[in-house]
Amino acid sequence: MPRYWPEPPFKHGSPQRTGVLLVNLGTPEAPTAAALRPYLKQFLSDPRVVEIPRLVWWPILNGIILNTRPAASAKKYASVWMDEGSPLKVHTARQTALLARHLGTAGHGALEVDYAMRYGQPSIPDVLNSLRARGCTRILIVPLYPQYSASTTATVVDEVGRCLAHWRNQPEVRFVRNFHDDPGYIAALVRSVREHWLVHGQPERLLLSFHGVPRRSLELGDPYHCECHKTGRxxxxxxxxARERVLVTxxxxxxxAEWLKPYTQPTLEALAAQGVGRVDVMCPGFVSDCLETLEEIAMECKEAFLEKGGKAFHYIPCLNESDAWIEALGDIARAHLGNWLDLVPDDDATAAATLERARALGATQ
Incomplete structure (x- = not known):
């Protein structure tokens, strides 16, 4: 029998509300080895993230990686840490607040909008419990991964399911699977590039760098590779x-193991060696700047390109809090909320509307 978590006190007539939960990957609580260790352990213990048999992977993770990688990763995090905290968490929190305001302006102020991290804090179970305490009986889950992958989006679905398995009174749940070709998302990316070029001029090449996954995932049927290329197109x-001026890496x-190719840094080094003077790099797979964009791309890859003879390297920031992105995110949320937007958080009003519809159908006398 499942072990149910305590339900909040039930009150007749309590408003039934609708929640929107944004979910991002996660971040350590501080740029220190001590904070990195539990974060990395949770992240790298997920069987969807590392698809290696546990019997083989567990000794490597606990015996080698967690004893060596936290200190090195902490230095990288420290190089991009903001006054308010981790860039990923800061931008996600800001996006959540802006989305709530955007939806409120559009007449949907009764929605409960919050965010969680798949790994680290605030956790998915904690925020789902918070939404339950606020009376949410309908919850839209929005993983902030434009391109679907089993190692990202699916892990959010897994974690939500694990949490709700311990609820007796479960909410109605909807998920956003992907938005790699959403017109608003694409328009926000295009606008970001154009605004950068308006100030700095155009490069010889534009690289769209996406987070890699093992090539084996493509062979097993993961659509991530195809969705990245569609976003690029x-x-x-x-x-x-011209399409040849835009490279997907x-x-x-x-x-x-072999991962999806071409790899970003070797591609940049090859372009520099070929005499390409300027490249601009954008990371459309991330809607918020984070370690992988600010340190790996804007610092490490820039250094590699210039060392190989490149003349100018421009990193175009993620969508972050841009107006176009918040508007697109609002449209994505509204599209998936659908008929939930017609439900008001007032049991009396909801009951009256239901009765009226029933009378119209002749279901009552």
Whole structure:
């Protein structure tokens, strides 16, 4: 029998509310080895993230990686840490507040909008419990991963399911699967590039760098690779530039296995060696700047390109809190909320509307 978590006190006539939960990957609580260790352990223990048999992977993770990687990763986090905290968490919190205001302005102020991290804090179970305490009986889950992958989006679905398995009175739940080709998302990316080029001029090449995944995931049927390339094609079309000027690459390799190619840093080094003077790099797979964009791309990859003879390297920031992105995010949320937007958080009003519809159908006398 499942072990149910305590339900909040039930009160007749309590308003039934609708929640919107944004979910991002996660971050350590501080740029220190002590904070990195539990975060990395939770992240790298997820069987969807590392698809290696536990019997083989567990000794490597606990015996080697968690004893060596936290200190090195902490230094990288420290190089991009903001006064308010981790960039990923700061931007996600800001996006949540802006989305709530945007939806409120559109007449949906009764929605409960919050955010959680798949790994680290605030956790998905904690925020789901908070939404339950606020009376949410309908919850839209929005993983902030534009392109679907089993190692990202699916892990959010897994965690939500694990949490709700311990609830007796479960909410109605909807998920956003992806938005890699959403017109608003693509328009926000295109606008970001154009605004950068308006100030700095155009480069010889634009690299769209996405987070890498093992090539084996593509062979097993993961759609991530195809969705990344579709995003790249749509951005190039939106910019109205020749497709050959836009390159889709993959970053953040881990381990010795082959990952999706071409790899970002070697591609940049090859371009520099070929005489390409300026490249601009954008990371459309991340809606918030984070370690992988600010340190790996804007610092490490820039250094590699210039060392190989490149003349100018421009990093175009993630969508972060741009107006176009918040508007697109609002449209995505509204599209998936659908008929939930017609439900008001007032049992009396809801009951009256239901009765009226029933009378119209002749269901009551």
């Amino acid at each position: 749509l951005v190039a079309e939106g910019l109205g530039i 993959f970053q953040s390799r881990f381990g010795k």
